[in-house]
Amino acid sequence: MRYWMDYSQFPYQPRRGQERLMQAVTLACENRCHTVIESGTGTGKTVCTLTAALEFCRSRGKKILYLTRTNSQQRQVMTELRQLSAKQKVFGVALQGRRNMCPLACTDDELVHGNPEELSKVCSDRKTRVLKGDEDACKFYAATISQDLQPVLRFSKEELPTAEEFTDYCIERDMCPYEICKIHLPNADVVTAPYIMFFDRFIRHALLDWMACALSDLVVIIDEAHNLPSYARELESAELSSIGLRMANREVDEFGDPEVAEGTSLRDFIAILEDILDAAVQEYLIDEDGIIPQSFVEEELMFRTHKTSIGLKSLLSQTTNYGEMVRDNKKLSGRLPRSYVFGTSNFLTFWHLLDESQYIKLVSEHETKAIEAYCLDSAIACRPLMECHTSVHMSGTLKPLDEYKESIGLPNDSRTVDIPSPFPPENRLILYSNEVSTKHDDISRDETMVDRIADHISALLRGIPRSAIVFYPSYALMEKISSRTADASNGRKVFFETRQMDQASLMDIVRGFKHASGNAVMHAIAGGRISEGLDFPGSEMELAIIAGVPYPKPTAKQRALQHFCEIRFGKGWEHAVQAPTCRKLEQAIGRLIRSETDRGAAVVLDKRMIHFKEVIEAEKTEDPVADILDFFARTA
Numbered sequence: 238m239r240y241w242m243d244y245s246q247f248p249y250q251p252r253r254g255q256e257r258l259m260q261a262v263t264l265a266c267e268n269r270c271h272t273v274i275e276s277g278t279g280t281g282k283t284v285c286t287l288t289a290a291l292e293f294c295r296s297r298g299k300k301i302l303y304l305t306r307t308n309s310q311q312r313q314v315m316t317e318l319r320q321l322s323a324k325q326k327v328f329g330v331a332l333q334g335r336r337n338m339c340p341l342a343c344t345d346d347e348l349v350h351g352n353p354e355e356l357s358k359v360c361s362d363r364k365t366r367v368l369k370g371d372e373d374a375c376k377f378y379a380a381t382i383s384q385d386l387q388p389v390l391r392f393s394k395e396e397l398p399t400a401e402e403f404t405d406y407c408i409e410r411d412m413c414p415y416e417i418c419k420i421h422l423p424n425a426d427v428v429t430a431p432y433i434m435f436f437d438r439f440i441r442h443a444l445l446d447w448m449a450c451a452l453s454d455l456v457v458i459i460d461e462a463h464n465l466p467s468y469a470r471e472l473e474s475a476e477l478s479s480i481g482l483r484m485a486n487r488e489v490d491e492f493g494d495p496e497v498a499e500g501t502s503l504r505d506f507i508a509i510l511e512d513i514l515d516a517a518v519q520e521y522l523i524d525e526d527g528i529i530p531q532s533f534v535e536e537e538l539m540f541r542t543h544k545t546s547i548g549l550k551s552l553l554s555q556t557t558n559y560g561e562m563v564r565d566n567k568k569l570s571g572r573l574p575r576s577y578v579f580g581t582s583n584f585l586t587f588w589h590l591l592d593e594s595q596y597i598k599l600v601s602e603h604e605t606k607a608i609e610a611y612c613l614d615s616a617i618a619c620r621p622l623m624e625c626h627t628s629v630h631m632s633g634t635l636k637p638l639d640e641y642k643e644s645i646g647l648p649n650d651s652r653t654v655d656i657p658s659p660f661p662p663e664n665r666l667i668l669y670s671n672e673v674s675t676k677h678d679d680i681s682r683d684e685t686m687v688d689r690i691a692d693h694i695s696a697l698l699r700g701i702p703r704s705a706i707v708f709y710p711s712y713a714l715m716e717k718i719s720s721r722t723a724d725a726s727n728g729r730k731v732f733f734e735t736r737q738m739d740q741a742s743l744m745d746i747v748r749g750f751k752h753a754s755g756n757a758v759m760h761a762i763a764g765g766r767i768s769e770g771l772d773f774p775g776s777e778m779e780l781a782i783i784a785g786v787p788y789p790k791p792t793a794k795q796r797a798l799q800h801f802c803e804i805r806f807g808k809g810w811e812h813a814v815q816a817p818t819c820r821k822l823e824q825a826i827g828r829l830i831r832s833e834t835d836r837g838a839a840v841v842l843d844k845r846m847i848h849f850k851e852v853i854e855a856e857k858t859e860d861p862v863a864d865i866l867d868f869f870a871r872t873a
């Protein structure tokens with residue numbers, strides 16, 4: 238069997254590890270087996286996987302679907318495709334959802350909040366109207382079907398634009414980027430798209446149709462795959478919140494209040510659901526969530542509406558019909574075809590039918606009260622991967638690899654490959670101090686603990702005059718501890734990641750932190766947006782202080798997940814607690830070294846780090862300031 242590579246198509250001088258990475262992908266394609274690759278920073282994951290997969294796919298009539306979590310990762314795919322295309326022509330298409338690529342949705346205050354299904358309805362309605370002669374329904378579609386698209390195809394093939402560049406190009410010509418992308422898809426060697434386009438079953442069916450490709454002809458590459466297990470669980474979960482019920486009531490104000498069962502109006506029914514939500518909170522909420530008995534909602538509904546289960550079914554059917562009427566009405570008047578009444582009845586039907594071995598029913602109260610059907614099994618959303626020719630899962634922080642493989646249901650013969658970063662290991666120092674801990678019990682028992690953690694952070698910030706990010710396990714701890722370190726910034730600019738921060742504000746503080754290169758302190762959350770996916774090269778960040786091992790909070794949801802993993806894999810703690818914690822630590826520490834010449838030190842302030850010291854390769858320190866100063870002096 239052949240598994241060597243034709244390196245002539247690789248656009249760079251191969252670095253250490255890259256040959257192995259390409260061979261792993263070739264082997265996966267040749268043997269039709271799934272592969273999980275941990276590939277450290279600087280290994281050039283994107284270009285290596287594309288090179289190897291393209292070489293295989295071209296001669297076999299297969300296609301590559303490269304899935305990314307963020308738009309910046311997608312832009313990176315197109316950048317690498319341009320490099321590859323300079324050697325041998327390749328056609329890649331960057332696809333995003335209508336929310337980003339439909340010129341009408343992007344600029345409409347209501348449509349911009351539409352979900353894929355809603356925007357698809359709006360789009361198909363407008364296209365139908367255009368085809369019937371009403372060109373004003375969508376001028377972009379009208380132009381798209383009446384103009385010569387060859388120049389756009391040429392632009393696409395020659396420039397390999399990012400989704401953003403392609404959108405701008407089409408809008409300047411009054412054409413629809415989304416529709417033209419769809420036309421280009423059957424000819425593309427590589428399609429890069431967000432996760433949802435594959436893992437959402439409805440969008441996947443449409444995508445495969447547009448690509449004119451069967452699942453068995455797809456090589457799927459999943460970038461930053463450490464996100465996949467939790468993403469897959471969230472995707473299959475659903476909730477009914479008090480905000481949703483309030484919005485359903487507004488629909489009744491606007492569209493009328495019919496009887497949905499004998500003696501029960503729709504508004505009565507919504508009020509009953511609000512009461513049940515309150516009762517669930519009263520009865521089962523502990524701290525921020527709680528498990529509710531399997532049949533609690535159904536029994537309460539039957540009791541409060543005086544209906545049997547058959548009567549309830551008929552009531553839900555009436556409610557669904559009403560919701561469909563609302564959606565149709567809104568669509569006809571050019572509004573987003575969303576109905577909260579429809580969403581409510583849909584949720585209750587889902588809630589009633591769900592498989593109790595894969596879901597947990599919860600009540601929660603964060604910003605709003607909600608009942609939630611939380612999916613415990615990541616393998617449900619990942620099942621279609623098993624029908625693909627192969628799938629390649631990669632990230633810099635996937636370990637433990639066997640746990641990842643099991644959690645998403647990959648077959649036993651799937652391969653795991655570990656490719657270390659090519660950057661000099663001596664440029665990175667990882668320490669831990671066992672003098673403190675952010676364990677809840679330790680903080681409650683020892684009233685000096687928070688002050689002692691703050692003292693450690695202050696000593697590090699005072700003693701090491703370099704740009705630093707302090708990562709905390711939660712916002713609550715960040716607020717408590719960071720306020721005690723205010724005097725330690727030594728004139729450096731101080732930035733905070735905050736709850737609910739929008740993307741623009743987040744990027745503002747990141748820019749501010751980067752511009753103050755060497756002279757700034759950032760307080761952020763381990764597992765938050767700053768600790769994952771952002772690069773701080775050179776002196777932009779040289780010190781990471783991890784104020785507490787970021788274990789997941791022991792909520793009811795977390796305990797249910799651990800129990801599920803114990804039953805399914807016999808490894809509840811390893812799957813539900815240890816692995817995600819390890820990945821959060823690796824992600825935070827990973828911000829330090831982004832190039833061959835970067836140097837950086839990380840210190841974890843938590844005695845529980847002893848459980849991770851082998852995987853993370855951390856050394857115990859008695860004097861972190863002295864050890865870190867010594868490290869920077871040695872590597873200067």
Ligand code: SF4
Nearest residue numbers: 339360375377378413
């Ligand atoms: S055809 Fe294009 S511009 Fe028109 S509604 Fe659909 S996606 Fe939007």
